[in-house]
Amino acid sequence: xxxxxxxxxxxxxxxxxxxxxxxxxxxxxxxxxxxxxxxxxxxxxxxxxxxxxxxxxxxxxxxxxxxxxxxxxxxxxxxxxxxxxxxxxxxxxxxxxxxxxxxxxxxxxxxxxxxxxxxxxxxxxxxxxxxxxxxxxxxxxxxxxxxxxxxxxxxxxxxxxxxxxxxxxxxxxxxxxxxxxxxxxxxxxxxxxxxxxxxxxxxxxxxxxxxxxxxxxxxxxxxxxxxxxxxxxxxxxxxxxxxxxx
Amino acid sequence: xxxxxxxxxxxxxxxxxxxxxxxxxxxxxxxxxxxxxxxxxxxxxxxxxxxxxxxxxxxxxxxxxxxxxxxxxxxxxxxxxxxxxxxxxxxxxxxxxxxxxxxxxxxxxxxxxxxxxxxxxxxxxxxxxxxxxxxxxxxxxxxxxxxxxxxxxxxxxxxxxxxxxxxxxxxxxxxxxxxxxxxxxxxxxxxxxxxxxxxxxxxxxxxxxxxxxxxxxxxxxxxxxxxxxxxxxxxxxxxxxxxxxx
DNA sequence: CGGAAACTTGAAACCTTTCAAGAGTCGTGG
DNA sequence: CCACGACTCTTGAAAGGTTTCAAGTTTCCG
Numbered sequence: 001x002x003x004x005x006x007x008x009x010x011x012x013x014x015x016x017x018x019x020x021x022x023x024x025x026x027x028x029x030x031x032x033x034x035x036x037x038x039x040x041x042x043x044x045x046x047x048x049x050x051x052x053x054x055x056x057x058x059x060x061x062x063x064x065x066x067x068x069x070x071x072x073x074x075x076x077x078x079x080x081x082x083x084x085x086x087x088x089x090x091x092x093x094x095x096x097x098x099x100x101x102x103x104x105x106x107x108x109x110x111x112x113x114x115x116x117x118x119x120x121x122x123x124x125x126x127x128x129x130x131x132x133x134x135x136x137x138x139x140x141x142x143x144x145x146x147x148x149x150x151x152x153x154x155x156x157x158x159x160x161x162x163x164x165x166x167x168x169x170x171x172x173x174x175x176x177x178x179x180x181x182x183x184x185x186x187x188x189x190x191x192x193x194x195x196x197x198x199x200x201x202x203x204x205x206x207x208x209x210x211x212x213x214x215x216x217x218x219x220x221x222x223x224x225x226x227x228x229x230x231x232x233x234x235x236x237x238x239x240x241x242x243x244x245x246x
Numbered sequence: 247x248x249x250x251x252x253x254x255x256x257x258x259x260x261x262x263x264x265x266x267x268x269x270x271x272x273x274x275x276x277x278x279x280x281x282x283x284x285x286x287x288x289x290x291x292x293x294x295x296x297x298x299x300x301x302x303x304x305x306x307x308x309x310x311x312x313x314x315x316x317x318x319x320x321x322x323x324x325x326x327x328x329x330x331x332x333x334x335x336x337x338x339x340x341x342x343x344x345x346x347x348x349x350x351x352x353x354x355x356x357x358x359x360x361x362x363x364x365x366x367x368x369x370x371x372x373x374x375x376x377x378x379x380x381x382x383x384x385x386x387x388x389x390x391x392x393x394x395x396x397x398x399x400x401x402x403x404x405x406x407x408x409x410x411x412x413x414x415x416x417x418x419x420x421x422x423x424x425x426x427x428x429x430x431x432x433x434x435x436x437x438x439x440x441x442x443x444x445x446x447x448x449x450x451x452x453x454x455x456x457x458x459x460x461x462x463x464x465x466x467x468x469x470x471x472x473x474x475x476x477x478x479x480x481x482x483x484x485x486x487x488x489x490x491x492x
Numbered sequence: 493c494g495g496a497a498a499c500t501t502g503a504a505a506c507c508t509t510t511c512a513a514g515a516g517t518c519g520t521g522g
Numbered sequence: 523c524c525a526c527g528a529c530t531c532t533t534g535a536a537a538g539g540t541t542t543c544a545a546g547t548t549t550c551c552g
Contacts (some may be wrong), residue, residue, distance in 0.1 A: 077398060080486040085402045099398065101391025107398060126387075127380055134373055137383070141372075144390045145347025151397045152323060152345065152353060155404065156331045159447045162508065193531060201405045203509060208532055224517070224531080240326040408540070439499060449541055454500055470499080470549065 016040045025093035025180055026067050030139045038133055044120040055096070055110040055118065062100030064122040068092050071116025072190045075099070077108040086199040088151065093180050095143045113190035158201045165200040166210040167238040170220065174229055189225040262286045271339035271426055272313050276385045284379055290366040301342070301356035301364065308346030310368040314338050317362030318436045321345070323354040332445040334397065339426050341389045359436035404447045411446040412456040413484040416466065420475055435471040
């Protein structure tokens with residue numbers, strides 16, 4: 001029942017970095033039209049994964065830097081005990097895979113939380129591409145840098161009280177969604193309570209309770225996986241002035 | 247009483263990357279003799295700081311990547327509440343400053359825990375230097391990558407039980423000291439209990455108690471700031487097989 | 493040597509987890 | 523279209539680990 005001319009259509013509608021709707025948040029952001037064109041030819045495009053599929057696994061050979069086109073992903077790692085931690089998450093336009101830079105092997109696993117498409121800058125191309133397009137070099141540094149500071153923020157958040165952690169998570173998610181042109185108010189979660197917990201260092205029960213509590217405070221509405229942010233300012237106040245020794 | 251010919255002597259004894267004793271752990275690690283020579287000329291050398299001095303402060307303009315020659319430093323950040331977190335620490339041969347890559351401004355403050363000397367690759371040089379010395383590009387990526395995975399490990403450690411956190415900290419410190427040719431057994435701490443606590447997400451009292459407890463288990467000897475690691479394997483077992491649902 | 497800062501130690505308080513059971517949601521198939 | 527089973531989420535009560543508060547002790551540095 002699928003049209004037989006599938007491949008031709010795909011070719012015709014070929015998405016390049018130039019016409020990708022994420023060009024102002026993804027790699028092209030800091031690059032000239034010409035630079036983008038240059039990169040676009042070497043980027044492998046439109047891989048598609050289903051919920052639960054791995055983009056890569058802990059221990060895998062580093063194959064390249066990935067840019068998410070659509071969908072969300074989580075980064076997870078196991079410690080020596082086999083405990084699971086979620087060390088990060090990714091939205092459309094965000095880059096992942098940097099955890100493979102240190103050793104040529106990935107330190108974390110990345111998996112799709114829903115149907116997901118992504119592009120890839122192959123590892124072998126990175127060096128040469130950076131030499132040809134110096135601005136790409138700078139952009140990549142900017143992106144690893146952001147990944148780093150995001151992890152720092154994540155660490156700091158994970159040290160706070162449970163309510164602050166959940167509030168901080170919602171705000172971060174909301175802001176990152178907004179930056180990507182998606183609604184930062186009507187949020188459709190792709191994370192389970194368990195995922196949120198593992199990301200924040202809480203149990204799923206605690207996440208559930210806090211979400212309830214935020215709802216009863218009138219800051220959000222929670223319906224299973226949909227969260228409506230009602231009062232972003234008050235949510236922020238939870239993080240800004242709750243505990244400082246006034 | 248200091249010799250007047252101070253400057254001449256310094257010039258004569260000029261430390262370059264080539265004769266720096268950290269060349270096998272610092273940037274030169276992956277580079278050819280010729281490449282190192284090239285870099286060495288552009289690296290600013292031998293800045294000296296005293297305990298408590300800042301290498302840079304949160305919000306400062308990004309000036310470059312720093313390599314510690316001697317001494318230790320801690321990275322700290324403040325959240326919106328003014329709470330302090332220690333997000334990392336650095337030993338001789340380690341690179342820091344990557345938290346300034348994302349925004350041109352540093353997301354953390356770095357400060358010396360003791361008298362400290364360091365070298366600097368100025369920000370303006372990084373791009374051109376990477377273009378001239380492609381291996382440097384790869385090395386820098388390797389280093390940010392390691393910084394990233396170190397932070398991931400740090401996050402995971404900070405989610406575990408108090409005893410495991412302290413044990414993990416000691417092991418990490420020990421391993422990193424060993425890698426740099428320093429003793430990983432006789433450790434002279436430059437961190438206060440408060441610092442260790444802020445790094446691990448514990449209070450100083452808890453750190454003190456756990457250290458005592460590790461001592462009474464015969465795993466370490468603690469005398470104020472000197473720690474002697476007596477049984478590294480048992481210390482590791484604390485992290486590896488304590489909590490897994492056997 | 494003296495004072496400030498860092499560290500130790502104890503007991504009570506507090507927050508989050510754990511354990512347990514029930515309710516809701518989703519997808520599949522009758 | 524409803525039923526079933528699996529999975530996810532909610533809710534409660536008790537347990538547990540870490541923090542907090544408080545008071546000493548030691549160490550460091552001028």
